[in-house]
Every structure is written in C-alpha cells, then in structure tokens.
Amino acid sequence: MSLLSNSLLLQGRLRDGAARGGDVDGGVQSPELRQQRLRVQHRLRPVRDTFHNLIVGAMKGSRLQDAFYFRDQMKEMGLQPDVNLYNFLISTCGKSKNSDAAIMLLEEMKAHGVKLKGETYICLLNALAATGRTDQVYAIVRDMTAAGLGLNKFCYAGLITAFKNKAPTTEETMTKIVEFVQQSKGWKNVERVSKDSSENIMMNVSEEELYNLPTAEYVHRRAFVYKQMTIYHVAINACADLKSKETLEVLLDMLTKDGFTYDAFIAMQAMRCYLQCGDIDSAVKIFEEYTSSKSPPAELYVTLAEGAMIGHTPRGMQLAQETIEKMTSRNFFLNARMGTDLLLAASGEKTGGYTIANYVWDLMQNRRITPSLPAVEAYYKGLKEREIPSDDPRLMNVSRVLDNLSIRFGPRRNSNAQA
Template sequence: MVWFCLTLLGSMLPIPAGRTSLLRVLRRRHFSQIAASPSEELSRRNYANNISEYNTVVTSISSQRRYFLLRDVYDDMMLDGLQPTRDVFHSLIMGTMRGSRLQDAFFFRDQMKSMGLIPDLALYNFLISTCGKCKSSDRAIQIFEEMKKYGVKPNGQTYVCLLNACAAGGRSDQVMAIVRDMTANGVALNKFCYSGLIIDQKNKIPTTDDTVAKIIELVEQSKGWSAEGVANTAENSMLGVSEEELYNMPTAEYVFRRGIFLNRQLTIYHAAFHACADLRNVAATETLLEMLKNDGKTADVFIVMQVMRCYLHSGDLDKGLKTFEEYMESGKPPTIDLYVTLIEGAMVGYTPRGMDLAQETLTNMNSRNFFLSPRMGSDLLLAASGEKTGGFTTANYIWDMMRARKITPTLPAVEAYYKGLKDREIPEDDPRLFSVSKIYDDLRLRTGGPRQRTT
C-alpha cells in the first residue's frame, strides 16, 4: 500500500528537474509488480539493465550536455543493486568536469572511496580540472595533496591542470609556486602553461597598469617553449577529452566544432587575444595583431572573433563591423560564430545604431541559412531582452526565429524576454505576450518553480 501511494503521488505531482530518481524507480517497481508479465514489464520500463548499459547512458547524457541528470542515473544504478565499476566512475566524473558540476564531482569521488576504489591519475586530473572550471583553486590544491597522500604520483598533465585551475581564480602566488614546483620536478613549461600564465594575469584582482604589458611579455617569452615538453605534460589519452578542455582553455568548445578553423599552434595567441578582449584593451589587441603578422602567421576564426569582440565591447562599431566584413570578403568559409559575435557585441550599450546593426546581421545570417542553436539563441535573447528603450524589435526577432524552428529558449532567457514585454505595458490579451507567458509558465512548472499566473 505504501508503494502504491508513493507511486500515485508521484504521478499526480510535477517532479522538479534533477531529483527524479526515487519516484521514477518507485513507479517502475510498482508497475512491474502489478503487470501481467513482470519480467517483460520490467524490461520495457528499465532504460538500463546492467553496468555496461548504464555506462552507455552516462556517456549519452554527457554528449547531450544534460549533466544535471548524472546523479539521477547513479541513483537508479544503486537502486537496481548494481556495483559501479571504475569505468563508470570515469564517465561520471568526466561528465561533471564538462558540466562544471563541482559538488557532483566530489560526491562521485566520495562514493568511489567508500567502495574501496581509489581514484587513479586520470580521475584526479579530471577533479582538478573541474575545480578550475568552477574557480575553486583551494579545492584544486586539496585534491593535489590528496592524490599524493594516496600514493598517486602527479604527472606533467596534473601540474598543468593545477596551474590553470589556480590561474582561473587569478591566484598568482599559487600559480608561481606551481611553476617552481614544476621546474624542480623537471617538467618544462609548454604552450598550455604560458596560456595559463596569461589567463592568471587577466584574472588578477585588481587589474594593475602593467597587466597588459605582462600579457604581451608572456607571448614574447613563450616563443622559446619547446615542443619536447608536450610528451610529459599532455598525455592525451583522456577518453576523448581534448587538452584545451582539460586545461580550461578559452578555445575548449571550438576545438572540434565543425565549421570553425582553429589553428592549435596558436594556443598562446588565443589566450592573449581572449584576455585583451575581456579587458577591452584595443591597443593591446592591435599590438598582438602586429606580433602575429611579424611571426608570419594568419589569424584564425577564433582570433578574428576576439578582435571583433574587443572593438565592439569597447564601443567601436565601425572597426568591429569592418573586421567582420574583411573576413567575409576574404573567401574563407563563413561561420555562424562570427555572426553571433557581431550581433552580441552590437547590442552592448543598446545604442540605436547598435540594435539596428544587430537586427540587420540577424536578417543577413538567416538569409544565408545560418540558424541559431538553442544555446546561441538563448544567449542572444537574454542579451537583447535587456533593452529598456526602443521598440524591442531585436528581441522579438530572435524569439520569432527560435520559435519558427520550434526551439524553446532557456528559462532565464524566457523570463528576461517576458519581463521585457511586460515593461512595455502590452495588453494582457496580446497574442505574443500570451504565448510567451504560457511558455514561461510551463518552464517554471517543469523546473519546480511556482506556477506563474497569466490572467
């Protein structure tokens, strides 16, 4: 009777995303018991029946970027009475790293240890990398000390992970201590180390007058780095994880992106251009362009994006647009990322000319059959919805483009758009407001939030 009540209760109430395992399993167990053929019903309702199948599910969830479901899959595995193997923990912790889910990463580590499984070198590197993505340098150092305590000897890759984890938080004291430790252990600095040092300079708080000068100096110093150190610091056998992803490089999401030409020999330049764009330092960006030219190298798509971003975020629409047009006229393959960079940058400050440029670029992009992904569309909608004056036409256009392809933006983007519409005192019976309100209501309900009144 208790099982039946819990199952009935679960079928009546909305289940917040993220903690659905128990009720899902209770439903599964209950219905399998009352079915005419229990074994057949259990097989039909279970999405995995053994460790191998669960590992496939974990891999699939990670590839879909639905990292918030990893704990649910693990809970279901436990309720099914299955013992996770080291390979399963590899997949789980790698997924938490990709999703920047620090709490889940430490949960899986603790579960491993409770089962008598000590994380190996690869898993410790994943954990340190996760700390870096979450800007938790102190936890990264704790992991580093723990692995030595358990007799797991760090390799060059571990040091680079740790260096970049500390650089993400702008902890120069820790970064330099790691560099000294690497040197003492005979580990040479490679391109990812120099990139980490550049990122550290950019992230230091407060930013000093010589920050940009040090970034330029590091680029110059890096020209002497030896590729011989790569074998020690980048044993790329990390289950399909790129070095850029493991070390939290700015180019991580572009390495294997189709349509993006990324020259991986320019890793240090990538970090430097990205840092200068974040700092909105036009002079430094132009200095880097001259250095790149003097080195006999050509800017790839990622560098062009950072140059555009620097100009646009500094308020120079003309140079940002010129950079975009020069690339498009160069005969190189166009990419949607360049369009999105121009649109996002044009909206900075919500100037009338910038918003017009953003909408014109959207129209041009659409006419060339480039379509916004759910992530890109949501990010642009969120940015466009911050416009407080004007006709709100850019936000409306982005919304219509996404809905025409049956794409629902993320909850933050929908919420911002909904509030932007409400701020314009649109009548309650307006079709657009009614449609947005309904989607906003459904998303809030799906994520466990209170239901939004639409009348």
C-alpha cells in the same frame, strides 16, 4: 548516477542478506545460494573505468560535488584513484573555480604516493589560474622546473589566465599578458606530455577541455581553431574580457608578424573586444576581412549582432538587425544558446519598436526553440513596458511560455508586479 546508485543499492541488500545468513528478502539461505549471491555481488561492483566515465561526465558539466561523491564511492569499494582520475578531478576544480579543492587534491595525491605527471602540473596550474592565484601558479611553475619539466603552451596559457583573473586589474596585468605571449615563443616546440594524453583520447577529453581553455567548446569544429595559436587564443580572449583594445592591437600585430592569419576564434574575440570598447567600426572591419576570404560560422554573426546592441544606440541596433537578417539569408539558424544571448541583448532596449527582440523571438518560435527563463523574462518585461493590450497574441504566447518555464525552473519573478 542512477546506474551507480542501483548497483550500490543492490550490493547493500546482498551484503545485508549475507550478514543475516538469509536471502535478500530475509529468508533462509543455503551455502550454495550464499556463494551464488557473493558471485553476483562481485560482478555488480563498478569497475575503475565506470568511475572514470562518471567523473569525466561530472567534469564536463562542472559538477564538483558529483565528482567528489564518485571519488568517495570509489574509495569505499577499495579502488584507489589513479593519477589520470586526479587530473580530471583537478580540472573539475578549475571549471568550478575552487582552487582550495585543487590544493586539497594535490595533498591527497602526495599522501597516497600518487606520482604527478606533466598533465597534473598543468591541470593544477590552470585550476589555480581560474581564481587569479598568481602566487600559487608561480609555485607550481617552480615545482615543474625543479622536476625537470619545461613549460609548454598550456603552461603559458595558464599564466595568462591567472593574471586575467587576478583582481584588481592594473597596467601590470596587460603587460604580463604580452610578456607571456612573447616568452612562449621560445618553448613552442617543447612537447613534454606526448604520452600523457592517451587516457584523455579514450575519454574524449581534449587538452583544451582538460586545461579549461576558452577554445574548449570549439576545438572539434573544423577550421574554427588553429591549435598552433593557442597562446593568442587565450591572450586575445583575455583582452576581450578585460576590455583592453590597446593590448588587443599589440597582440594582433604580433600575430601577423608571426605569419598567422585569423581563425574564427581570434576574429570572434577581437570583435568582442572592440564592441565591448564601443568601437563598432573596427569590429565591422574584422568581420568583413574574415568573411571576404573564409566562410564564417554562425557564431561570428551572433557576436557582431550581440555586441552591436551594447548601449542600444540607433546605429548599433540597425547593424544588429542587418547582421541577423544576413545570417538568416545564408541559412544559418539560431540554436538555443545563440538565440538566448541575442534575445537577452535585444530585450534591454528601452525605446524604439522592439523590432530585433520580436524578430529573434519569431526566429526561435518558428524552429520550436525555447530560450532560457531569464531571456523570456526579460522579453516579457520589455513587452509589458510598451503597454501592449493584454489580449495581444504575442504577449499571450510569451506569457504562456514564461509560465511553463517558471514551473519547470523556478517561481515567476514578480512579472505581474513589474507590469
């Protein structure tokens, strides 16, 4: 943003100086100097690739306002967005759950004669799916059919996501999810965007990220995601979000009959679903089956530990502590995100010795990792509820970290009043 702003500012000063017939500082400008200034101004103009990089960066950060700002600046400089850039903009709408903006971009493309590619339809389908707009998703499917385009796995992923996000959740929701998984098998060999992805590869954008799939952050991890199971990834993630154990078991049976074995993402989402439904035994079984034949990533331990703490039952808390200890013994270390998730879950414990929350805090402190402000607030509140002396070293340290985070990210939320 700063590079673009500096470039725009300097261009503005050069234009103003040229209009006055003087230099940037207001002095008299000779014809030769004026030509030199114009050449410099031309060289400073951001090129199309610059805007592509900026908009992709906004997309990755789900910053829709920034993406539209760069689009507007691009137009002001006489550069018309191309279809690839519109794809990135539409994807950003999906990440920001703003389907109206995605429709607006579609109308803008039509008004400027920008021809839609296969990717564009899928970006639109998944952007509309993010807000559960099933009627509009079906309209995109009809447009694709009318354009002679078949549905691939990313289209079916979008259909599943649309019904997952449609409110309220009904029996039809889970029935549709299973139906779409079954229907997708007939199109598994249809790859209609073979030439569309070259721009994405150059911009380091995976198809999973472009279409806002739940596997996007894991797809570059070795052996974490098997791409041929995309439909199962999206469907089983939906089961976890909707807490449907029955549908999960139907899908796991289908997956096995199709000759697949669990990858790390499938195991993680299946465990999350079982734990959300209060079925600790089934979650542990999935974990043990996976770890018996494959090396588990740290996320699998964190998923089991975090889910086991739901409800803060004695058994669940014991399982969570054992899981974190086992993870640590295998030289897995918590990053800021995983530590924050565990600390938030553990800090909700109202009775007991606060053992897990203290343990997670110590693990992060030993590696000089600071959790998020909400996690530190929750941990501090839990300590204060246990009537720990005000001069306790742990409490003083947490209070100091909380004050520092509050200064950086927001006011302290009545922590003392709650004490």
